Amino acid sequence: MNKYVDLKYKPKEDELIAKYFVEPINGKSLEEIANHIAGESSIDTWSSITTLSESMRKRLMPHVYKIDDKKKIIEIAYNSELFEEGNMSQILSAIAGNIYGMSLVKNLRLLDFILPENMVKSFQGPQFGIKGVRKILNVYDRPLVGTIVKPKVGLNVKEHTDVGYKSWIGGCDAVKDDENLTSMKFNKFEERIPSMLNAMDKAINETGEKKVYFPNITGPYDKMVERYDCVVESGGNYIMYDILTAGFGALQGIRKMSKLPIHGHRAMHGALTRNKKMGMSMLALAKISRLLGIDTLHIGAIFGKMEGSESEIVEIENEIESETKRASRIALKQPWYRMKKTMAVASGGVYPGVVPKIINSMGNDIVIQAGGGISAHKNGIVDGSKAMRQAIEASMQNISLNDYAKKHKELKIALEQWGE
Numbered sequence: 001m002n003k004y005v006d007l008k009y010k011p012k013e014d015e016l017i018a019k020y021f022v023e024p025i026n027g028k029s030l031e032e033i034a035n036h037i038a039g040e041s042s043i044d045t046w047s048s049i050t051t052l053s054e055s056m057r058k059r060l061m062p063h064v065y066k067i068d069d070k071k072k073i074i075e076i077a078y079n080s081e082l083f084e085e086g087n088m089s090q091i092l093s094a095i096a097g098n099i100y101g102m103s104l105v106k107n108l109r110l111l112d113f114i115l116p117e118n119m120v121k122s123f124q125g126p127q128f129g130i131k132g133v134r135k136i137l138n139v140y141d142r143p144l145v146g147t148i149v150k151p152k153v154g155l156n157v158k159e160h161t162d163v164g165y166k167s168w169i170g171g172c173d174a175v176k177d178d179e180n181l182t183s184m185k186f187n188k189f190e191e192r193i194p195s196m197l198n199a200m201d202k203a204i205n206e207t208g209e210k211k212v213y214f215p216n217i218t219g220p221y222d223k224m225v226e227r228y229d230c231v232v233e234s235g236g237n238y239i240m241y242d243i244l245t246a247g248f249g250a251l252q253g254i255r256k257m258s259k260l261p262i263h264g265h266r267a268m269h270g271a272l273t274r275n276k277k278m279g280m281s282m283l284a285l286a287k288i289s290r291l292l293g294i295d296t297l298h299i300g301a302i303f304g305k306m307e308g309s310e311s312e313i314v315e316i317e318n319e320i321e322s323e324t325k326r327a328s329r330i331a332l333k334q335p336w337y338r339m340k341k342t343m344a345v346a347s348g349g350v351y352p353g354v355v356p357k358i359i360n361s362m363g364n365d366i367v368i369q370a371g372g373g374i375s376a377h378k379n380g381i382v383d384g385s386k387a388m389r390q391a392i393e394a395s396m397q398n399i400s401l402n403d404y405a406k407k408h409k410e411l412k413i414a415l416e417q418w419g420e
């Protein structure tokens with residue numbers, strides 16, 4: 001293996017930078033393993049290769065320019081010629097590929113990365129972004145409210161539609177299929193979509209508000225294309241895509257084809273993100289999602305049922321909603337070159353009592369999404385949806401939930417049921 005560690009090296013503007021947490025196996029130094037990681041993720045392998053000429057090595061070699069032995073963090077700068085523009089699968093096969101399986105590496109986590117301008121611009125990014133999604137819903141001054149039809153799977157089309165309709169008329173802006181639901185024997189996609197969209201139109205007429213529906217198109221690529229067509233033909237205004245289970249390459253294809261916003265669910269992300277020594281950070285995954293064109297992305301919710309600290313969630317939100325124009329190589333700040341912003345979705349165990357805390361830490365540009373926190377309301381789904389809207393109204397007016405609940409019985413019941 002050639003030498004790629006050069007702590008005097010200054011990364012260039014047109015290089016890709018990747019930051020990793022690395023734990024070598026016993027007896028090996030971080031420097032030695034960093035060298036192997038740099039080589040394996042780019043031009044080298046375990047033994048000297050005669051096909052790697054000196055000129056090629058000089059031109060394309062990666063540079064490990066930072067090693068923090070205490071924190072076990074390294075940073076590598078890669079020549080952007082090593083990557084195919086607009087091909088996330090290829091980029092990840094390099095910087096998040098073989099290196100995880102190397103026997104010299106005990107633990108490895110991709111913490112963050114920044115792409116150079118040409119690579120950022122080679123991805124489409126969100127088609128609608130925060131502004132576009134708000135425009136569709138005509139809601140500009142508060143977080144959006146969403147729900148997930150529960151149970152995840154089990155309802156037939158009529159029952160599913162009933163939950164959707166009640167959620168919309170109760171005050172939800174968005175109704176979403178759950179991640180387990182695609183096309184089941186008892187709830188066929190092509191029957192569910194027109195039925196839900198009819199109900200949505202009815203709710204739009206009755207409430208005078210705009211509404212959206214996120215049908216889950218996740219599946220094999222050809223099926224997703226069929227399902228996308230079905231949504232468009234039925235007059236739908238959004239699609240939902242599971243970014244990991246359906247894959248990054250396919251997402252790029254769907255983004256290219258789609259005229260609708262894409263809601264990004266992240267089922268299975270825990271396999272990559274949860275063990276803080278392994279896999280990839282949710283921050284990295286969220287950046288990938290923005291580059292690939294997700295308009296609204298699950299990033300977790302404080303006080304929710306899923307793992308994720310407040311500071312981590314806020315850091316992710318800041319990045320996907322950021323407008324950073326200039327690169328800061330030191331702080332690893334990604335300049336987004338006018339790429340639209342992905343709206344953060346706070347979800348997972350959310351209920352009205354936690355809404356002020358969520359808004360307080362995540363701000364307004366979020367979708368607050370509650371499945372159980374709406375459908376388990378003692379008085380049913382309409383009241384559950386009303387309670388969520390009331391919690392948001394109270395927060396926007398800086399009124400405590402308990403005070404607001406004095407004149408809003410649906411919220412009062414929700415607070416009695418789940419507390420704050």
Ligand code: CAP
Pocket residue numbers: 148150152178179265266267298299300301305306346347348349350369370371372373
């Ligand atoms: C939430 C949810 C979402 C999770 C995913 C669920 O339902 O529909 O899939 O939020 O986690 O199935 O758990 P509840 P995350 O509101 O009933 O919890 O948002 O962290 O990706």
Ligand code: MG
Pocket residue numbers: 148178179
């Ligand atoms: Mg779900």
